[in-house]
Amino acid sequence: MAQTRFRFALGDRSSWWDDPMIGHRGGPNKIGWPIFAVLFLLPFLVPVTRELATGGEPLWTRVLMALLVYGYGACYVVFPTVFRKPRQVKLTFGAVMLALGLLATLLVDTSPYILLYATATLAFLFPAGWAAILDTLALGAVAVVLLADGRIQTDGGDLISVGAITLAMFFMANLVRAVRRLELANQEIATLAVANERQRVARDLHDLLGHSLTTITVKAGLARRVLESSGDVGRAVEEIREVEGLTRSALSDVRLTVSEYREVSLAAELAGARAALRAAEIEADLPYAVDNVLPQLQSTFGYVLREAVTNVLRHSGAERVGVRFGRDWLEVADDGAGAEAAQGNGLRGLTERVGGVGGTLHSGPRPGGGWVVRAEVPEAEPPAVQAVRAEPAGGLA
CATH class of the missing domain: 3.30.565.10 (Histidine kinase-like ATPase, C-terminal domain)
Structure with a gap:
């Protein structure tokens, strides 16, 4: 029986870089997520949109900034659609979203909190190792730019908050992975339990019916030979009675085997072997x-x-x-x-x-x-x- 094998060990470091669970079940709900994402983006999009609409920059600058901001927000809305995509597609999507988030953080005059959409998304989209590296690099790049731009005093606290929330999202994502591994482990355990039970019943029925039917065949043949050779009706009837008893016993054993209540006794099997061999004239x-x-x-x-x-x-x-x-x-x-x-x-x-x-x-x-x-x-x-x-x-x- 072909089986899909998963790494269920929660401490398996290899899953930090190539987690088979990511994308296995499709990620967030594809219907409910966009609604939640839009509502979650409103605190960022509303003030930015108002600023772009009333700002004094040239029109082409405001158009480019709008494309940047809304492209970044669109990535956050549609990211569940890439959960089942190949690794190259997810890496490309993650790199584009992270680049848009960094540019929006650095070019739009707003809080570093907007970077949180990208860092939280990467924590769920990528295996733990890749998510940790990319999020750390993104937060580090913003910190360097804020430091060079002299904004570290005013926006440094917000950046620390973004880092703390990102870390919480990272651990939440790994908790989700662990739960999904356990779910799949339980499914595989249930499948193996069913397969083992089928194997047990098949093995027990083979052992039971093979012996019982063989003994019944030997005894029925002995009764026939007795009637054909000597006409000893009494002995033939005795053998037929034993055949009848064996069939009743076999039927009972089949019922007990299916319900897993049947126990085999070595003493009883020894007595049965003696009778079967005697009937076969061995x-x-x-x-x-x-x-x-x-x-x-x-x-x-x-x-x-x-x-x-x-x-x-x-x-x-x-x-x-x-x-x-x-x-x-x-x-x-x-x-x-x-x-x-x-x-x-x-x-x-x-x-x-x-x-x-x-x-x-x-x-x-x-x-x-x-x-x-x-x-x-x-x-x-x-x-x-x-x-x-x-x-x-x-x-x-």
Whole structure:
């Protein structure tokens, strides 16, 4: 499943220069923002317009100043439209707006507050690193010009206020980015949770129905052979009764699997394996108790035993099967030759199950012939007194 990957770490410095969140959701509302922007620009545009209309400068000068001022204001109104544009477009737009803001601040006889429209816009439009550099350069340029023009005493306080507000906008923009990262992280977590749940249900149904249907097939075939060969109706009926019980049990297990309430018991799987192998007329060498297996591993090993026995019944053509287990391992070995065909979804699912508890699963041919499936989950801290482990079924003939 293809997935879009985002950097969710809030302290990821690489996002300061190439933030994938900027422009991802389109920025401010494209309908409501222009109304807000025009209202926010009125304290700047009204006095400037009045001054240009009544000023004594030449007409062409006032026209150029009007183009400068209204072009700067138009940039502030339309800047949300560039949020989804390529980086080059945003850089060009930001540079033009910043240049217009600097010129308006330096050429129009008004407070440095008008630079705030550009610095606040850059804080939201660019990644944090670029916004910090450009805003600092703009404020520094205005400070130098005010100092050279002798206006630092009168307008220096306003410039400091502009810097403080710009800094607040910078942190607000980064807070918005952080919230959007968390939103996307939650979306991806939800998507992964759904995918994992689907994978769990598919794996459980495969393990459940594969074993149950295989056992039902073997027992139904045995009942047919009994009727055809000896006509022993009593034994055939007994096998059919067991088939009926297996189908009811499988139906119940399917319901519990879908609702995630089903638990696998190693002891029950051992008893089921004994019955299935006996019905298939395969000689079984199985333990009679599971007390020496760690309790937290019995459910996982139950799945391993179920799938391994199912593969023996379906693929191996074996005549003999041996099962051994210790505190943290389980091994199923047979003398068949066709189990290699079983490499598929079942063993992949088992590998995931065993890996989920920190273990490993190995399946492959045995020296001398046959097939072996071994699951092992090493203990993090070995107990003070080691239990005597049974020998693996490596010597199975």
